[in-house]
Amino acid sequence: MKNGSTTGELMAALRSTVRDLLPGDRLPSSRDLMAEHQVGPGTVARAIARLTAEGLVVTRPGSGTFVAPKASAKGDPADTGWQTVALTDRAVDTRPLIDVLGEPSPDTILLDGGYLHRSLQPVRALSAALARAARRPDAWDRAPVNGLAPLRAVFATAAGPGIGPDDVLITAGGQSALSLVFRAIAGPGNPVLVESPTYPGALAAARAAGLSPVPVPMDADGVRPELLADAFAMTGARVFYCQPSHHNPTGAVLPPERRRQVVEVARAAGAFVIEDDFARHLGHGGPMPRSLLAEDRDGTVVQLTSLTKPAAPSLRIGALVARGPVMDRMRAVRHVDDFFVSRPLQEAALELVSAPAWDRHLRTLAVALRERCRELANAIERERPDWSVTRVPTGGLHLWVRLPTGPGGSMVTASAARRQAVAVSAGHRYFAAEAPAAYLRMGFAATADRADLSDAVRRLASI
Structure with missing residues (x-):
């Protein structure tokens, strides 16, 4: 190929080369291509970039250019197995944050939430604040x-x-x-x-x-x-x-x-x-x-x-x-x-x-949380006397409940509760090492009202 060879001519030659190779085979180096086809480095770089965009080749910095895997038939899942090697061992462990029991059904009473139910949120104050902010x-x-x-x-x-x-x-x-x-x-x-x-x-x-x-x-x-x-x-x-x-x-x-x-x-x-x-x-x-x-x-x-x-x-x-x-x-x-x-x-x-609405909200919230906390604690004492509330807190959104089973019992109990349409948090998630006993974390702020708390514990009485 003469010095005046174009990128297009080089691409045509490379397409022919690719057809004769198998997926994963390495193409000649840029230096070899320059010598063989009498072209400059810019021409080689442009040709490789266009073939990459077409999906015919893949480049791996420091290793070279390789024939791309053949495209899967329509409807076949993509092969992303290569990513396992590329990502090495820096996996992000989200297990402490994810409910392994899956998405709860719509009728489930949520005692595993970490946020306020909408009925406890200062919705009107939030909306007004956002509207004022947007006008700035x-x-x-x-x-x-x-x-x-x-x-x-x-x-x-x-x-x-x-x-x-x-x-x-x-x-x-x-x-x-x-x-x-x-x-x-x-x-x-x-x-x-x-x-x-x-x-x-x-x-x-x-x-x-x-x-x-x-x-x-x-x-x-x-x-x-x-x-x-x-x-x-x-x-x-x-x-x-x-x-x-x-x-x-x-x-x-x-x-x-x-x-x-x-x-x-x-x-x-x-x-x-x-x-x-x-x-x-x-x-x-x-x-x-x-x-x-x-x-x-x-x-x-x-x-x-x-x-x-x-x-x-x-x-x-x-x-x-x-x-x-x-x-x-x-x-x-x-x-x-x-x-x-x-x-x-x-x-x-x-x-x-x-x-001023913020201070009013905090005062109202404090009363609501105190009442809900007592409601849930009393319901547990009444319906599940074999469960032990470790303390009735003076703040926060949760009770920490010890179960009479062994350390592995928290997940078993959480699974049984879900079958009764109640979501609770298994206690083993809260320990950096082995849990010394079986616990549940039970929240009292994510339900629509206090009646849901008593209803939930009544459901738990049967497990």
């Missing part, structure tokens, strides 16, 4: 990486004295914040200490970041500080994730003395404490406990909070509160991940929490 002339402008300054100021004020807007990073809800903070603070293969039991979403986020969750036992008052110190010493961990206020799933509240000890133990280990303060607005009417962040003077505590739980599932607005270089690290991860959180949603959240 800058509603669709780019938001700062940190988040809107007025919204950061709201979270800073709630965090307490000594915290300013620059210490706050707005996130797309609590789960996004967990993923961000784990990746910002620890590296793949590092251990992360967690309470046992703990929130399954935290276990999933930690493992997705390549971290290894290490359980630290709790008692009736929460995590045991002496065992936390032992765990730091044995593992060399530099992160401890915890929920000191109205713990999910147990409802435990860490006493003031233990709060100080947890911060001191972590500080002595040169480690961070990630305080998941998800229940800050989910109290049942009494005073809220003082946060771990309030006990911290040296930037040991990174606090995570959210408006999603007390408002509505789709108000994906949360915040990370921290001081020192760790905030710069988290801000950098946010910048790389998605630049910023949707401005209209931030504006709507700001409108919501700035309106």
Whole structure:
């Protein structure tokens, strides 16, 4: 072939070559094609790109160009087996988050939900806030990486004295914040200490970041500080994730003395404490406990909070509160991940929490949650006296119920409950290692009304 050969002529020659080869066979290298056909590198690159677009060849960087697999007959499933090799072993384990029993039927009473039922949401206030936000002339402008300054100021004020807007990073809800903070603070293969039991979403986020969750036992008052110190010493961990206020799933509240000890133990280990303060607005009417962040003077505590739980599932607005270089690290991860959180949603959240209707909603919600909590606890005591409610919490959305069966009994019971059209959460999902006993987490905020709670437990009496 002469120097003036065109890309089209080279493609015709390559098509002939492909017809004589088998799928997976390697084509001559670019250097060989240039020498054989007397063409330049640009001509070879264009020809290969066009043949790739036609599906005749596939290129593998560092390996070469290969004859593509033959197209499947119409209706045959595509062969994606090659992806298993390409994706290596970095699988994301979503099992703690997914209901292995499948989608519940429409008549199922949901005691496994982690959000408020629509009847408990401030729907009118949310709609009004979103409408006001949409009318702002800058509603669709780019938001700062940190988040809107007025919204950061709201979270800073709630965090307490000594915290300013620059210490706050707005996130797309609590789960996004967990993923961000784990990746910002620890590296793949590092251990992360967690309470046992703990929130399954935290276990999933930690493992997705390549971290290894290490359980630290709790008692009736929460995590045991002496065992936390032992765990730091044995593992060399530099992160401890915890929920000191109205713990999910147990409802435990860490006493003031233990709060100080947890911060001191972590500080002595040169480690961070990630305080998941998800229940800050989910109290049942009494005073809220003082946060771990309030006990911290040296930037040991990174606090995570959210408006999603007390408002509505789709108000994906949360915040990370921290001081020192760790905030710069988290801000950098946010910048790389998605630049910023949707401005209209931030504006709507700001409108919501700035309106008098928000405080009224929180007061009403506290009463409703307290009544629902008692309704469910009383129904269990009445209908299933062999089940033990570990405590009647003073905040949060769930009861933690111990079963009389062995550790494997939680899944058996959850399956039996589903057959009675009741959805509950099997307790083994909340442990980073083996569960010491059989538990269920039973929520009281996702049903339409209190009557559904009693009805659900009556159904469970027969299993």
